[in-house]
Amino acid sequence: MDQLIIDGGRPLRGSVRMSGSKNAALPILIATLLTDEPCTVDNVPVLLRDLRTTFRLLESLGKSVEISGSQVRVTAHGSLKTQAPYEIVKQMRASVLAAGPLLARFGLVRVPIPGGCAIGLRPIDIHLKGFAALGAREIADSGDIILSAPRLRAGRVRFKFPSVGATEHLMMAAAAVPGATVIENAAREPEIEDLAVFLGRLGAKVRGAGTARIEVRGERTLHGAVHAVIPDRIETGTFMLAAAAATGRLTLLGAEPRHLKAVTAKMRAAGAKIDESAGSMTVSMSGRPRPVAIATAPHPGFPTDLQAPWLAWMCRASGRSRVTETVFENRFLHAAELRRMGAHIAVTGSEALVSGIERLSGAPIMASDIRAGAALLVAGLAAGGRTTISRVYHIDRGYERVEVKLRGAGARIRRVKA
Ligand code: UD1
Numbered sequence: 001m002d003q004l005i006i007d008g009g010r011p012l013r014g015s016v017r018m019s020g021s022k023n024a025a026l027p028i029l030i031a032t033l034l035t036d037e038p039c040t041v042d043n044v045p046v047l048l049r050d051l052r053t054t055f056r057l058l059e060s061l062g063k064s065v066e067i068s069g070s071q072v073r074v075t076a077h078g079s080l081k082t083q084a085p086y087e088i089v090k091q092m093r094a095s096v097l098a099a100g101p102l103l104a105r106f107g108l109v110r111v112p113i114p115g116g117c118a119i120g121l122r123p124i125d126i127h128l129k130g131f132a133a134l135g136a137r138e139i140a141d142s143g144d145i146i147l148s149a150p151r152l153r154a155g156r157v158r159f160k161f162p163s164v165g166a167t168e169h170l171m172m173a174a175a176a177v178p179g180a181t182v183i184e185n186a187a188r189e190p191e192i193e194d195l196a197v198f199l200g201r202l203g204a205k206v207r208g209a210g211t212a213r214i215e216v217r218g219e220r221t222l223h224g225a226v227h228a229v230i231p232d233r234i235e236t237g238t239f240m241l242a243a244a245a246a247t248g249r250l251t252l253l254g255a256e257p258r259h260l261k262a263v264t265a266k267m268r269a270a271g272a273k274i275d276e277s278a279g280s281m282t283v284s285m286s287g288r289p290r291p292v293a294i295a296t297a298p299h300p301g302f303p304t305d306l307q308a309p310w311l312a313w314m315c316r317a318s319g320r321s322r323v324t325e326t327v328f329e330n331r332f333l334h335a336a337e338l339r340r341m342g343a344h345i346a347v348t349g350s351e352a353l354v355s356g357i358e359r360l361s362g363a364p365i366m367a368s369d370i371r372a373g374a375a376l377l378v379a380g381l382a383a384g385g386r387t388t389i390s391r392v393y394h395i396d397r398g399y400e401r402v403e404v405k406l407r408g409a410g411a412r413i414r415r416v417k418a
Helices: 022-034 049-060 093-106 125-133 164-175 190-202 233-246 257-269 304-314 333-340 370-382 402-408
Strands: 002-007 012-017 039-042 063-068 071-076 108-112 137-141 144-148 156-158 179-184 205-207 213-218 226-228 248-253 273-277 280-285 320-324 344-348 351-355 364-366 386-390 412-417
Touching (some): 022 190, 049 093, 093 108, 125 137, 164 190, 190 226, 233 304, 257 273, 304 320, 333 344, 333 364, 370 402
Parallel strands (some): 039 226
Antiparallel strands (some): 002 412, 063 071, 179 213, 205 213, 248 280
């Protein structure tokens, strides 16, 4: 198993190119199940493990997937299957999104119910309530869920919480259902807007994506499309925080400043200088940050996926700060690893209180999920001495060639086989 070895304390400099968004690419690729015509999706972070899993999912359901650089072409290859294998769903929860398009097209689908994961229980009750509102019946059978509806009908759905996955799932299904489906209290993340653009290209009419009320007017038959995925705002935010923590001046090429407003505002409050232009962002920082409190929230709030790297930065703030996690139940697993590097963090329920110290010190530490892994990277780059991160496969789920990109920015980081 791979490890990342970082000799920290070196400022980051120069520029790094950001990849396409993992969380936008996943639903968009799964939405190709809505059509039998070929689809071409560009700017896909094809090296990520979750993308590999998505390709295997599509192939297991009967699609052909061809990859050329960061372009992915998905074509039909006989008729589609309506049963997703457990072996794939257990590796990636987002696989469950295949249920909606298949249910809408074929009236019946069987998918394994995804289990919990390190950061929380992550049920799919909001998705299922949505399908029930469109007329689907559900039966649980040996760990699977069977959804049936000879014909889904357009309807009105109001979510109890703006779940990203449930919003995407319902939008995809509704795209293949004639009539107007309305989703209220919908998630407003940029990835939802990107999916809406893609569904529009397939032939559905989507209005209101990016607001809390989305209307989808579907078509029974959708056609092929060509689309380029938006830049990865979470990768960008992670590199912004890495540059701030390690200090220096780093330009992120291919970044979209509009998607990172909450993060930029908080980083500026903590003392980072951030210059924005069309398609790039530059972060400059010297010394320790001021302590600034954050609370995660659905978009446009501070993204939960950047809570862990933010916490890593605050470990060296010039005072005490508070981090509140409101989206997931158990998302402070990185705190224990950061303590091994000398951080002072007290976690109580959904809150972490950080008392900043002058400098973290390198240590052997372990990633527990994608974003906790990102926090350890940020901490390792800022720390004095050597940090060895194990369970790097978690980081590889969300960051393409992370050590190559960071080396390009002047970091001393290498990957070794342990
Ligand atoms: C997506 C992102 C993930 C991000 C999260 C929140 C992808 C592939 N993943 O995950 O990186 O951290 O949004 O921004 O895009 N919930 C329920 N019932 C449901 C669905 C969700 O209770 O049916 C709860 C979850 O347990 C969690 C919260 O709602 O506590 C947020 O989940 P959701 O917005 O659905 O996140 P995902 O789509 O799983």
